[in-house]
Amino acid sequence: MSYVVVERSFPTPQSDADLSVVEDRLAPCSDLHGIVWKRSVVSIDRMHMICEYEAPDAETVRKVQREAGSVFDHIWSGDVIES
Numbered sequence: 001m002s003y004v005v006v007e008r009s010f011p012t013p014q015s016d017a018d019l020s021v022v023e024d025r026l027a028p029c030s031d032l033h034g035i036v037w038k039r040s041v042v043s044i045d046r047m048h049m050i051c052e053y054e055a056p057d058a059e060t061v062r063k064v065q066r067e068a069g070s071v072f073d074h075i076w077s078g079d080v081i082e083s
Helices: 016-032 058-067
Strands: 002-009 036-042 048-055 074-078
Touching: 002 058, 016 036, 016 058, 048 058, 058 074
Parallel strands: none
Antiparallel strands: 002 048, 002 074, 036 048
């Protein structure tokens, strides 16, 4: 499994309800493709967000994001560095 990061920008601040709608659309496809959400971080102004997943690869995450109609800026794989 790869560690995959999804970076998002929004034109307007997002409410919790706005963010839940996206997650609800992603969940069925994510389960189907073996993608596990780990956590998300939203900026104080609620116009930027980073979501972290464990997934087979970044391309699978891109596919699921597109199928769910989710907007994203970048999707990339990386290594977790822990102290």
